[in-house]
Amino acid sequence: MTLWLTRIVPDPRSRDARRDSAGAVDLHHRVMSLFPDHVADDEPRRRLGVLFRSESTPAGDQILLQSAREPDLDRLPAGYGRAATKPLTPLLEALRPGLHIRYRIAANPIRRPGRATRELYRLKAVVPLQGAAADDWWARQAQSSGLDLGTVHSSPLEAARGNRRSDQRPVKHDRVLFEGTAVITDADLLRTRVTDGIGKGKAYGCGLLSIAPHRGPQ
Incomplete structure (x- = not known):
């Protein structure tokens, strides 16, 4: 494809x-x-x-x-x-294990606490993650995408907002920008994740993983 x-x-x-x-x-x-x-x-x-x-x-x-x-x-x-x-x-055909790349993704890092945890701490069903918790989320996503992270720079972005046209229900997806370097461990898995996107909010500007060969110092 x-x-x-x-x-x-x-x-x-x-x-x-x-x-x-x-x-x-x-x-x-x-x-x-x-x-x-x-x-x-x-x-x-x-x-x-x-x-x-x-x-x-x-x-x-x-x-x-x-x-x-x-x-x-x-x-x-x-x-x-x-x-x-x-x-x-x-670009996708050139991916191989051991290749150093640069990456960028504006993602919607979230956690879905269990019912007992929600009731104990009065949490919502979906909790947006920030700071170290968001970085940990990205580290797990990267590993499951066939990447071994080298550097990670994260920064909060303005949330993706709007109202659905069908029913005017509000839409809000908190976003964090992750960018840095990584080494490919599984090229086929990475191609799948690039194609499918990562995380929630894909319809509203989240989850696009951009990659490029990294030709700087390793």
């Missing part, structure tokens, strides 16, 4: 781009609108392998969109911004 990576650089003068950047739900619908199978529920996202991440860079804001089908960039509104797509197949 071919994976595609699309980089969208929104034009801040575009009303549509400004609206999408303000809400995770609107951005979800925007990226899904680039595919002809788009409907309102979450199943097309899984079927099309859609994952995305919005991020700020020194050159400005951008949206990274990964998908199992090439998106139709002509579906973006006029003046939305610049966009380009490339296949990820060469």
Whole structure:
């Protein structure tokens, strides 16, 4: 299966781009609108392998969109911004055990305490993790993704928020950015996790694992 990576650089003068950047739900619908199978529920996202991440860079804001089908960039509104797509197949085919890589992921680290623990400490059913607890969560996820972590830099991000269009129920996924270096221990497992994404909140900008060969000092 071919994976595609699309980089969208929104034009801040575009009303549509400004609206999408303000809400995770609107951005979800925007990226899904680039595919002809788009409907309102979450199943097309899984079927099309859609994952995305919005991020700020020194050159400005951008949206990274990964998908199992090439998106139709002509579906973006006029003046939305610049966009380009490339296949990820060469990168994925080059993965091998022992290869040093750089990684980045905006994830939704959570814990689901048992009923007794929730009642004892008056916790919610889903507890977002921060600091060392979030780092431990990422270490477990990385190990189960075929990675041996080298360095980890984590920083909290603004939560992915919005209201579902179908029923106006609020959406909120706390996010932490993890980036650093690692060594591949299982290339097949890593390819699967890159394709499927990691953690919860995938429909709203969480879970896209970006990797690249690390050519710096080992």
